[in-house]
Every structure is written in structure tokens, then in C-alpha cells.
Ligand code: MLT
């Protein structure tokens with residue numbers, strides 16, 4: 462059967478680059494979740510929009526599922542191909558196509574990495590502000606599909622804010638040109654924004670026009686050690702009121718220990734339960750004095766026990782590494798990940814309940830907390846204890862996630878802040894979206910992709 466399907470694909474697109482070697486199927490069939498065994502039909506690497514359209518027409522005719530694929534750095538299984546799907550990798554479509562100094566936009570193909578996009582913006586004296594640790598390997602197509610957030614959302618918002626236009630091949634193979642870079646366009650539904658965060662279930666982004674901005678002013682990076690969780694939001698309120706923040710990230714001593722075990726250097730002596738890495742504008746001497754005054758005030762209040770202000774770019778990078786290195790330092794453990802959010806005003810009450818829940822439900826388990834606390838977004842990584850088999854461990858974590866989802870629901874939060882629903886959080890979509898919303902989402906999917914070819918089984922459970 463699969464031979465026949467591939468023969469037909471090759472007949473339709475004789476020049477298409479296609480991979481079927483077992484090592485390729487494994488490489489392209491998984492993302493960073495590592496929970497599912499990759500089993501795609503084959504890997505298609507189109508080089509043009511026309512090829513993407515032809516693949517979609519073949520997939521519709523043959524009813525073959527397509528998994529759109531970028532850098533596969535996702536953490537929710539959105540790019541996993543474990544059920545005979547054709548992986549449609551955009552990695553060959555990785556060129557920067559156009560820069561418009563007047564519009565202050567860059568137009569790129571979807572396989573451009575976030576880092577390459579940031580560098581291209583910088584080369585034109587401008588700035589693309591979405592940023593996170595996977596920048597070197599994630600692709601802009603994947604960023605758009607998940608509405609990626611990261612470490613500078615507090616200042617610049619999510620990927621969504623930076624999309625001026627998209628070219629998309631819809632599930633039926635039709636090419637859509639969405640918004641065409643317009644700043645003002647009040648002409649009905651904004652399908653561009655519908656595509657952002659759609660996790661590859663509505664269409665394949667084949668070109669993106671991204672807004673750029675002025676580079677940020679000179680900044681300073683500070684690491685703070687905190688005595689308890691309550692201090693976190695006090696320091697945040699203080700720093701946000703007095704400084705112009707570019708980032709405000711937190712992690713625990715347990716998270717830090719994993720990063721140190723991976724070669725990083727401790728920057729503050731002693732063993733403190735919580736840390737914050739913050740970056741803020743430091744344009745002139747008064748701004749730098751204001752930062753020191755805020756720090757001193759936090760120390761006087763007992764909210765901060767110690768701190769380091771980076772004195773060089775190298776030191777700033779070393780402080781950032783303590784936060785940005787967490788995911789990589791935990792990767793070998795294949796942690797069970799929660800990625801939750803609540804409104805900033807709901808953080809203190811939610812944190813209290815969540816802390817009690819996790820202490821009760823994971824008494825013998827290492828639970829690592831970190832995240833974008835200034836956005837109300839927490840990452841909770843649960844490590845499998847030695848001797849516990851993976852299925853039992855995941856079943857236990859799913860049970861706790863159900864309780865966590867109920868807690869989130871009470872606080873009006875979301876079960877997925879920035880990683881997406883994918884496969885990992887499928888069972889919890891209903892805790893975040895109403896039945897009426899999910900019904901509309903299914904209707905939208907039906908309109909874009911009538912045969913359900915694109916990423917089936919992701920975002921929605923199969924009916
Ligand atoms: C991060 O904030 O570091 C990323 O979302 C990755 C992760 O949660 O592991």
C-alpha cells in the first residue's frame with residue numbers, strides 16, 4: 462500500500478526530494494518530546510510553493526495525512542509522525558526573500574531559523590524581538606504554527622504581534638495570501654491570525670512577512686536570589702514599576718543544579734530556593750541608579766537575599782545561560798512537561814494552590830519549576846524516578862495534570878501557554894476552551910481542510 466502511494470507521489474512530482482531511509486524516518490518523525498515512536502510513510506522536502514500545493518493535492522486524492530515539519534523543537538508532539546503520515550519538511554525553503562526598509566518588514570520562507578531571521582533583521586539595523594533558547598534550530602514556520610512566546614514576551618508580545626502577512630497552502634491545496642503586509646485592513650475575518658497557533662491543522666505557511674522594530678536600548682542583566690515564592694511577585698511588581706523590563710524569568714535551585722551539572726558556573730554563592738534573571742533598559746546613569754535602588758529596596762524588604770549585576774556582555778550571557786540552559790540540561794531525563802498560564806493578577810493565588818497540589822501529588826518525585834513569571838507562564842517539569850517504568854510514570858503525571866487543569870480552570874488560566882496542545886495536552890483542551898469554542902474550531906478546520914489531511918489527531922482528539 463505504502464509503495465503504491467509513494468509511486469503515485471513520484472508520478473505526480475518526479476522532481477520532489479523524498480527520503481525513506483529508516484534513519485531519516487526516525488529523524489524527521491519526532492520532535493523534542495521523544496515519547497512517540499516515529500513511523501512516517503516518507504519525508505517530502507519541497508523546494509517551492511508549487512511543490513507544496515501538488516503534495517497537498519496528492520494527499521487529498523489519496524487521503525494521506527500530512528505532518529508539516531519545521532525545526533521539530535516543539536515540546537507538545539505537534540510535529541510527531543507516528544502513524545504513517547507523510548512528513549512535509551519545509552527545511553529547504555529557508556531563504557530570506559525580501560527586506561522593505563519603508564515597511565520595516567522581512568519576507569522569508571518558513572524554514573528560516575529564528576536565529577537567521579534575527580540576524581537578517583540586525584543586518585538591516587532593525588530587530589526581530591521574539592526570542593527563546595531554541596533560536597538556532599527552530600524555524601519561523603513552526604514559531605507561527607505555535608504562536609511561540611519565549612523570554613521577551615513581557616516587552617514585545619508573542620509571535621502573533623509580528624506577523625504582517627502570510628502565504629499559506631490550505632488543506633485543500635489552495636494558496637491563500639493573507640493580509641499582504643497591510644497595517645490597516647478592516648475587511649472581514651483576519652485569517653492570518655487564525656493561522657497563527659493553528660498547529661499545522663489549517664494550512665502550511667509557505668511564506669511569512671514579519672514586522673521589525675528598532676533595536677532595544679542598552680540593557681543590563683541582573684540575577685537575583687529570593688528566599689521564597691511570595692517574594693517573586695513582590696520583586697516583579699517593584700521592578701516593573703521602577704524599570705523598563707525586557708525580560709523577567711524565574712527558576713528554582715533544583716533547576717539551577719541541573720544547569721550547573723551541565724557545565725555552567727554558579728553566579729551567587731549559597732543555596733537559595735528561587736532565582737530571577739531580569740533584563741532592563743539601562744540607557745544612562747539615572748536608569749542604572751534606579752536599577753540599583755530597586756535592588757536595594759528589595760533587599761531591605763527581605764524579598765531578595767542576594768544579587769549579581771552583569772558587568773560585561775560575557776557575564777550577562779553567563780547569567781542568561783543559567784536560565785536558558787534548563788531545557789537542554791533536563792532533556793536526557795525526558796521530563797513530563799506542563800506549560801501553564803494565568804493572568805498576572807491571578808499568579809499569587811494560583812501559585813499557592815499549585816504548589817500545594819504538586820507537593821501532595823508528587824511526594825517522591827523531582828519537580829522542576831521555571832518560566833516566564835512576568836507573563837504569568839510557568840513551566841513545570843516532572844522527572845521520572847529511577848525504577849519507575851515510563852507508562853506508569855506518564856499515567857501518574859496525566860492524573861496530576863487533570864487536577865492541575867481543574868485548578869487552572871478555576872483561575873481562568875490555560876493548559877498551554879506557549880508550547881501548543883499537540884498530542885501532549887489533547888485531553889485537556891476542554892479545560893481551557895468551552896465546548897462552543899471547540900465546536901467552532903472544528904468547523905474552521907473543516908472549512909480549511911475538508912478531508913482532515915493536515916496534522917490529524919493533533920490539537921483535537923479524533924471524533
Ligand atoms: C523555555 O522557556 O525554556 C521553553 O519554553 C522550553 C521549555 O519549557 O522547556
Ligand code: ZN
Pocket residue numbers: 611832833840879
Ligand atoms: Zn518557555
